[in-house]
Amino acid sequence: MNEQNDQNLQNHAGKIKSQAEQIDDQRLDSAIRAGIHQAHQQRSHRKRVLRPLLGAAAALIILLGAGTIAVVGQEQASEKVMREMNSGEVPEYVSDLNRLDMFRYTLQPAIEHGLYQPLNQKLTQGNYKIQLDGVVADSQRVIILYTIENTTHQRIRIGNNVSTALMNPEQSMVIGSYYNNFSMSGSNNNINQGAFVFDFTKGNEVPSRMVLSLEVSNGSTGTDFEYIRMPFAIDPSRYKGMERIEQLHRTYAFQDYSVQLSELRQTPLRTELDYTMKPRGGRNLNDVGVDLQVNEPNGLGHIPLLQEDGSYYKDGDTTHLLSYYTSTYFEKDQSLWINFARIKISQPEPFTLTIDTRQKKIINSSDTRTRIKSITKDTDKQKIRIGLTYPSIDPYDDRNFIAMDTFTDASGKSYKLQQQQLHEGAEYKGYEISIDSTEKYHQPLTFKMLNDPSSIIYPDHPFKEQIR
Numbered sequence: 001m002n003e004q005n006d007q008n009l010q011n012h013a014g015k016i017k018s019q020a021e022q023i024d025d026q027r028l029d030s031a032i033r034a035g036i037h038q039a040h041q042q043r044s045h046r047k048r049v050l051r052p053l054l055g056a057a058a059a060l061i062i063l064l065g066a067g068t069i070a071v072v073g074q075e076q077a078s079e080k081v082m083r084e085m086n087s088g089e090v091p092e093y094v095s096d097l098n099r100l101d102m103f104r105y106t107l108q109p110a111i112e113h114g115l116y117q118p119l120n121q122k123l124t125q126g127n128y129k130i131q132l133d134g135v136v137a138d139s140q141r142v143i144i145l146y147t148i149e150n151t152t153h154q155r156i157r158i159g160n161n162v163s164t165a166l167m168n169p170e171q172s173m174v175i176g177s178y179y180n181n182f183s184m185s186g187s188n189n190n191i192n193q194g195a196f197v198f199d200f201t202k203g204n205e206v207p208s209r210m211v212l213s214l215e216v217s218n219g220s221t222g223t224d225f226e227y228i229r230m231p232f233a234i235d236p237s238r239y240k241g242m243e244r245i246e247q248l249h250r251t252y253a254f255q256d257y258s259v260q261l262s263e264l265r266q267t268p269l270r271t272e273l274d275y276t277m278k279p280r281g282g283r284n285l286n287d288v289g290v291d292l293q294v295n296e297p298n299g300l301g302h303i304p305l306l307q308e309d310g311s312y313y314k315d316g317d318t319t320h321l322l323s324y325y326t327s328t329y330f331e332k333d334q335s336l337w338i339n340f341a342r343i344k345i346s347q348p349e350p351f352t353l354t355i356d357t358r359q360k361k362i363i364n365s366s367d368t369r370t371r372i373k374s375i376t377k378d379t380d381k382q383k384i385r386i387g388l389t390y391p392s393i394d395p396y397d398d399r400n401f402i403a404m405d406t407f408t409d410a411s412g413k414s415y416k417l418q419q420q421q422l423h424e425g426a427e428y429k430g431y432e433i434s435i436d437s438t439e440k441y442h443q444p445l446t447f448k449m450l451n452d453p454s455s456i457i458y459p460d461h462p463f464k465e466q467i468r
Helices: 003-021 025-044 055-059 107-112 395-400
Strands: 068-071 116-125 128-137 141-150 156-158 165-167 177-185 191-199 209-218 226-233 244-254 257-267 270-277 285-296 301-304 307-315 318-325 335-345 351-356 361-365 371-378 383-389 402-408 414-416 418-424 427-436 445-451 463-466
Touching (some): 107 128, 116 226, 128 209, 128 226, 141 209, 156 191, 244 335, 257 285, 285 318, 383 395, 395 427, 402 418, 414 427
Antiparallel strands (some): 116 128, 128 141, 141 191, 209 226, 244 257, 270 318, 285 301, 285 335, 307 318, 351 361, 351 445, 383 427, 402 445, 418 427
16 A cells, blocks of 8 residues: 555544444444444345445445444544565465356456456454455456455354445545455355455446455354445556447347347356347337347357346437346357347336226226236235236246235225235245225225336347347
8 A cells, every 4th residue: 555545534534533423322322323324225225237336325434333434544443454475476266156056257367367466465353354356447446355364263144234345545424336245155064255346337437545344243143243344456557448339230120119138248257248229208218128249160050158237327308228247258159149139128107007906807907918817815814915917028028027015996995905925835926916805895996007017019020130
């Protein structure tokens, strides 16, 4: 760590200490609880599409129970981070990571082409020993290899209350987006080894200096929290110029909607497809059902690449949807193919679904294709169960039914409802609304639907073609 970075962290720590001295215990406790609640809310809204930035909550310094937060470089840290650049060896557990679909085509080739950067930064705080073993990075993705040990020989839990994040050197804001933690379980339950993966969006590339922020706790007792901040630096020259962009401009028709596959972008650690669509009737492109496949020249055939997260951005009135896949950047003799099978568009506004549960029929709906699958009375649980379905190529599309949590009867009185996706083992059994059977409803009943499978649109035939 250079002297300027040390000074920045010490200044930041001084501000935190000064502000903390002005807060009484009651106000501090309220701030802690608010921070934990906001973290829970952010974690519960995690989607396949790029998660929203943590915003102001990411800058909070949180204390929880017996836990403490360490800002590397400040006096309160239990130990200073020791940077040891004496080893460039790749950790042994990387061979296990390479067997995961997430890393199969990316991690080892990237290491072989010089993208692994050893860190060997160590911190002991409380009962935990944390080491950043190394990092594999390109302009759009950062993979941090780590080892964490609980010296009490108990299991380790990471990110129970607060999500793992990357922050700017000043620790004032979150940068990038946390994708996932891939942990390799070994013979010792008190040691975690694996990889934290972070994504950066188009036009917001990976900086050279960052701070890893994570929460660790005792996985057996749910106590003993520690909040860790570990600065590290990478050398962007390792991956400079390692980017391949191809303009595609392929257009596909889905009923009244026209979607363009405009660009293929590859870096060593990520493949990105850029889809565009102009809104129609207030409905935007929400998702695409595309298998990206690599054609192995050795005769293995078309092998799907793992689809991961994605992101949105607007360019005027055009919606851009970016889908991320594993990368084959270093594979020279492979072609890429797509199987474009469906799109999902947004619902412009809630719509009504009016049902007479006695006659077991739909009275009125702006969606003429929704059908009643079943209406039954569960006497044991005192519920009326209303199963809805939608004629579709894929029966799993019924999972797109979403109702508001209240409904009204013909008198205008409002009632609560429950809704669930039904399964028997691994088999999907459909969507169901359940209401209290003891109430004296005035028929018919009106439900407000936030979404239904009409937002899924299929072409007459899937588009299968080579794009590279």
